[in-house]
Amino acid sequence: MLPWYYNIPLFNILGVLAMAILSPLIKERKTVRYLTCLLFAVSGIFSLILTFILLPENESFVYSVGFFPAPWGNELRCGVFEAFMAAVFAFVMLLSVLGGMKDLKIDLEKKIAQYYYMMLDVLFASMLAIIFTNDIFTAYVFVEINTVGAFFIVMAKEKDDTYLATVHYFVMSMLASGLILLSIAVLYTITGHLNMQYLFDSIKLLYASGAYRLPLMVSAGLMTVGLFVKSALFPFHSWLPKASSSATSASSAILSGLITKGYIILLIKMYYRVYGIDTIKSLGITALLVIFGIIAMIGGSLSAIRQTDIKKMIACSSVSQIGYIYVGIGLATPLGLLAAVYHIIVHALTKADMFIIAGNIVSRSSTRDLRALNDVGPRMPVTMGMFIVCALSMVGIPLLMGFNSKWNFAAASIDSGNIAIIIALVVSTLLNAFYYFPPIIRGCFSKQARDAKRWADQAPLAEIWPHAVLTALIVLFGLFSGQLTSLIQTGLMNFF
Amino acid sequence: MLLLSRNMIKKIIGMNILDSAVYLFLIVQGYVQGGVEPIIRDGITDASYYVNPVPSALVLTGIVVSVSVTAFALALTQRLYKKYGTVNIDEMTYIARNEKNGGQK
Numbered sequence: 275m276l277p278w279y280y281n282i283p284l285f286n287i288l289g290v291l292a293m294a295i296l297s298p299l300i301k302e303r304k305t306v307r308y309l310t311c312l313l314f315a316v317s318g319i320f321s322l323i324l325t326f327i328l329l330p331e332n333e334s335f336v337y338s339v340g341f342f343p344a345p346w347g348n349e350l351r352c353g354v355f356e357a358f359m360a361a362v363f364a365f366v367m368l369l370s371v372l373g374g375m376k377d378l379k380i381d382l383e384k385k386i387a388q389y390y391y392m393m394l395d396v397l398f399a400s401m402l403a404i405i406f407t408n409d410i411f412t413a414y415v416f417v418e419i420n421t422v423g424a425f426f427i428v429m430a431k432e433k434d435d436t437y438l439a440t441v442h443y444f445v446m447s448m449l450a451s452g453l454i455l456l457s458i459a460v461l462y463t464i465t466g467h468l469n470m471q472y473l474f475d476s477i478k479l480l481y482a483s484g485a486y487r488l489p490l491m492v493s494a495g496l497m498t499v500g501l502f503v504k505s506a507l508f509p510f511h512s513w514l515p516k517a518s519s520s521a522t523s524a525s526s527a528i529l530s531g532l533i534t535k536g537y538i539i540l541l542i543k544m545y546y547r548v549y550g551i552d553t554i555k556s557l558g559i560t561a562l563l564v565i566f567g568i569i570a571m572i573g574g575s576l577s578a579i580r581q582t583d584i585k586k587m588i589a590c591s592s593v594s595q596i597g598y599i600y601v602g603i604g605l606a607t608p609l610g611l612l613a614a615v616y617h618i619i620v621h622a623l624t625k626a627d628m629f630i631i632a633g634n635i636v637s638r639s640s641t642r643d644l645r646a647l648n649d650v651g652p653r654m655p656v657t658m659g660m661f662i663v664c665a666l667s668m669v670g671i672p673l674l675m676g677f678n679s680k681w682n683f684a685a686a687s688i689d690s691g692n693i694a695i696i697i698a699l700v701v702s703t704l705l706n707a708f709y710y711f712p713p714i715i716r717g718c719f720s721k722q723a724r725d726a727k728r729w730a731d732q733a734p735l736a737e738i739w740p741h742a743v744l745t746a747l748i749v750l751f752g753l754f755s756g757q758l759t760s761l762i763q764t765g766l767m768n769f770f
Numbered sequence: 771m772l773l774l775s776r777n778m779i780k781k782i783i784g785m786n787i788l789d790s791a792v793y794l795f796l797i798v799q800g801y802v803q804g805g806v807e808p809i810i811r812d813g814i815t816d817a818s819y820y821v822n823p824v825p826s827a828l829v830l831t832g833i834v835v836s837v838s839v840t841a842f843a844l845a846l847t848q849r850l851y852k853k854y855g856t857v858n859i860d861e862m863t864y865i866a867r868n869e870k871n872g873g874q875k
Contacts, residue, residue, distance in 0.1 A: 346824075411828055418835045422842055429846070435866045437850050441859060444843060445781060451839075452788045455832065459792055462825070463799045 280337050282324045283352045283406045286317050286360065287399050294395035303387050307375075310391045311368055314398065318364030325357040329761065334768045336408060336471075345472055351408035355615070355765030359405050359539060362619055363532055366626050366744075367398055370531065373630030373740035374524025377637055381431040381522040390430050397423035397528070401536040410458050410548065411468045413540055417454060417504070421447045424533050427525040428517045436520045443513040446503050453500035460493040461548075470547045481553050491557050494549050498541070498559055505537040506596055508570030515577075515589040519642070523633020526585060530592045531626035535618050538599055542611070545603070546769040555606050563604030568698040570597025575705035583642045584635070587709060588628050591668065594702060595621045601695055602683060608766065609689050613682035615762050620667070620679045623751070627744035628664045631657055634738065638731045644713045649726035651718035656732055658717060660745045665710040667748050670703055675748045678755040778847040778857045782840060789836040793829045800825030 293313050297306045328334065334353030338344065371378075371394065382390055400420035407413050425447075429440040462468060464486045465476040480486055506514040514534070518526035545554050554560055574594025581587040595617065602614025634657055635650055636642050651658045667676035680703065687695035735742075751758055775781055800822035808823040847857060854862045 411831070415831060415835060418839065422839060425842065425846075429849075435870075437846065437853060438859075438862055438866055440846060441778070441850065441862075444846070448785045448839065449788075452785070452792060455789070455792050456795070459796045459799070462796070462828075468824075468828075 276337075279324055279327050280335055282320050283350050283356070283360070283402070284337060284339060286320060287402045287406065289313065290317060290395050290399040290402065294392050294399065297392040297395065298388055300388070303384070306388050306391050310394060311371060313395070314364050314368035314371070317398075317402075318361050318368065321357050321361035321364060324352070325354055325361060325761075328352075328354045328357060329764065332764050332767060344469055345467065348412055349408035349469060350406045351470070352406055353765060353768040354761065355768065356405050358761060358765060359618075360402055362622060363401055363405070363536075364398070366531055366622050367394070367528060369740040369744050370524050370527035370626045370630060373627075373738075373744070374522060374527060374633055376737055377523045377633045380637065381433065383432060386430055386432075390427065393423045393426040393430075394528075397427065397533070401532065404536050404540050408470045408547075409468055410461070410470060410473065410544075413543075414451075414454055414458055417537070417540070418451055420533065420536060421451060421504070424529060427528065428521045430525065431520070431522040436517075439513070439516040439520050443517045446510065446513050450500040450503035453496045453503075457493045457496035457500065460489050460496070464489050464493075470543070473548045474550060477548065477553060478550055481550070490549075490553070494554060494557055494559055497544055498562075501537050501541045501544075502566070505534040505541070506593055507566055507600055508573045508593055508597060509566070511570070511574070511593040511596075514593060515581075515586050518589040518592075518629070519583055519586040523585075523630050523636075526589070526633070527626040527629035530589055530629060531622045534592070534596060535622055538596070538603075538614075538618060542603060542614070542769075546611075551606050560604045560606040563600050564692070564695065565604075567597045567599075567601030567604055568694065570594060570600065571698050571702040572705065573597075575702050575709065579705065579709045581709075582644050584632050584644050584647065584713070585629070585642055587644065587713075588625065588632055591706070591709070592621070592625055594706070595625070595668070598679075598683060598699075598702075601698075602686060605686050605690050605692070605695075607686060607690055608763075609682070609686035611766055611769070612759065612763055613679065613686045615766065616682050616759065617679045619751075619758070619762075620675045620748075623744055623748055624664050624667050624676065627741060627748065628661065628668075630744075631661045631664065631741050634733055634741070635661070638733065647713065648716050648720045649722040651714075652724075652726045652728050653731045654733065655729065657738060657741070658714075660738075660741050662714055663745050663748065665714060667752070669706045669710055673749070674752040675755065676752075678752060678759070682759070776859045778843075778850065778859065782843045782847070785843070786836065786840060789832065793832055796825045796829050796832075 290313060293309065300306050332354060337350045339348045339350060397420060400416040400423060403416040404413055425440050425444060428443060429436045465473055467473045467476060480490065503510040514530065518530045545551055571594050574590055574597055578587050578590035581590055599614045599617050602610045602617060638654065639647060639650060667674035670676045670680040683699055684696060775784060802821045805819060805821035808820040850862060851857055854865050856862060
C-alpha cells in the first residue's frame with residue numbers, strides 16, 4: 275500500500291486537466307474563474323504539504339503510472355525540489371491571474387474568456403507534468419502542450435499586434451520543438467530507453483566505453499539549443515519581449531515568470547538525470563552555457579535600456595535574468611545550481627509581480643510609453659511603491675530576495691574561481707539599475723510628478739491585493755532566505 | 771522553409787516536413803529485419819520476429835501533437851488573413867507598423 279501523499283503529483287496533474295475539460299462546459303463565466311483560481315490554490319497547498327512531508331528525511335519517490343513496470347511504463351518522480359517548485363508555480367499562477375483580473379475583463383472578448391481559463395489549466399497541468407515526469411517522451415508531449423497553451427494566452431487579447439507576436443513565437447517555438455524531438459529520437463536510438471533513470475545508467479556506460487560519442491553529443495546539443503530557444507536565452511530571445519509586451523498582463527506575467535522557467539527546470543533535469551552532469555561537462559556544453567549566460571546578462575540589460583515601452587522593458591529585463599540562471603546552471607557545481615534554482619524562484623515572483631503592477635499602471639494611465647508616465651508616482655503611490663520594491667529586488671538591494679540571489683551567484687562564481695562571471699555580475703547589476711531607476715526617479719520627482727494630483731488614480735485594495743501579497747513574499751523570502759536556501763539545497767541533493 | 775519563407779502556409783508546410791522527417795527517422799530505428807507488426811501470431815512470443823513497437827507508439831503520439839499544432843497554425847493564419855488581408859509576414863508587419871504610426875499621429 276502506497277502512502278497517501280505519493281498520489282499528490284498525479285492527482286494534481288489529472289485534476290487540473292479535468293478542470294481544463296470541464297471549463298468550456300460551464301455556462302457561468304464567473305464560476306469558471308472562481309473554480310480555476312480555487313484549483314490553483316488547492317494544488318499549491320497540496321504541493322506545499324507534500325514538500326513538508328518529504329522534507330524531514332529528504333525523501334524522494336518514483337510513482338509508476340499505468341500497469342507496466344519501469345522500463346516500459348510511464349513514471350512520475352517527486353522529491354522536495356519538484357514538490358516545492360510545483361507549489362511556487364501554483365501560487366505565482368494564482369496571483370498572476372488574480373492580479374491581472376481587471377485587465378483580463380477588459381482585454382478578453384466574452385466568448386473567449388472561458389477558453390482562456392481552460393488554456394491556463396492546460397498550461398499549468400503541462401508545467402506540473404514537466405516538473406514531475408520521469409520519462410523524456412512524456413516531457414516532450416507536455417512541452418508541446420505547453421507551447422500551444424502559451425500561444426493561446428498570448429493571442430487571447432485580440433487587440434494590438436498579438437497575432438504577429440504569436441506568429442513570431444510560433445516559428446521559433448516549433449523549430450525548437452523539432453530539435454527537442456530529434457534529440458529524443460537520437461537518444462532512444464543509441465540507448466533504447468525513454469525512462470530517465472535507465473537513460474542515465476546506459477549513457478554512463480556508453481560514455482565510459484567511448485562508443486556513440488558523436489550521437490550523444492548531437493543529442494545533448496540539440497536538446498540544449500531547443501530549450502535555449504524555448505526559454506528565451508539571449509540570441510534566441512526576440513519572441514519574449516514581443517509576446518509579453520502586447521499580451522494581456524496576466525499572460526505576460528505567466529509567460530515571462532513561469533513558462534520560460536518550466537523549460538529551464540526541464541533542462542536541469544535533462545542534464546542531471548539523463549545525460550549526467552559529468553558527461554555534459556566533458557562535452558563542453560556547460561562552458562557554452564556560461565558564455566551564453568554572460569552574453570544574455572549584458573545583452574538583455576542593454577536592450578532593456580533602449581526600450582520606451584514599460585512592458586517591453588520588463589520583458590527585456592527577463593531576458594537578462596534568464597542569463598543569470600543559465601550561468602548558474604553552467605557552473606555545474608552544487609552552489610551554482612542552488613543559485614540558479616533560487617533565482618528561478620526570485621524571478622518567477624518578482625517578474626510576475628512587475629508585470630501585473632505594470633498592467634495596473636498601464637490600464638489606469640492608458641499608455642505604455644515610459645516617457646508619458648512621469649506623473650505616475652504621486653497618482654498611484656501604493657502601486658508605484660510596490661513597483662519600486664520589485665525593481666530594487668531585481669537590482670539586488672539587501673533585505674530583498676534579489677540580493678540573496680546575487681549573493682548566491684557571487685559565492686558560486688568565487689567557489690568555481692571564475693572571475694569573468696563576477697565582472698559580468700557587477701556590470702549587469704549596474705545596467706539593471708540604469709534602466710530601472712530613471713523611470714522611477716522621473717515617475718516620482720519630475721515636474722509633472724510634483725504637479726500631479728495626489729492619489730488620483732490609486733487602485734482600490736480589492737484590485738491590488740495580489741500585487742501586495744507577491745511584494746510581501748519578496749520581502750519575506752528576502753528576510754528569511756536562510757530557510758528557503760536550505761530547503762532548495764536539501765531538494766537538490768537528489769540531483770547529485 | 772520554417773525559418774526563411776515569409777509565407778505562413780509555406781512555413782506550416784516546412785514545419786510538417788521537419789516533423790515527418792523526425793518521425794521517419796524514429797520508425798526506421800524500430801525496424802527489425804524481416805520482422806512483422808507486433809501482434810502475437812501463431813503463438814510466437816519470441817521478440818526478434820516482430821518490429822519494435824515503441825517507436826511506432828511514439829510516432830503515433832507525435833503525429834497527434836503535430837496535427838493539433840498544424841490545426842492551430844492554420845487557424846491562426848486564417849485570423850491573420852482576415853485582419854491583414856495577406857499571408858506574407860513582412861507585409862503584415864508593414865501594415866501593423868503603419869497602423870500604429872497612423873494611430874499615434
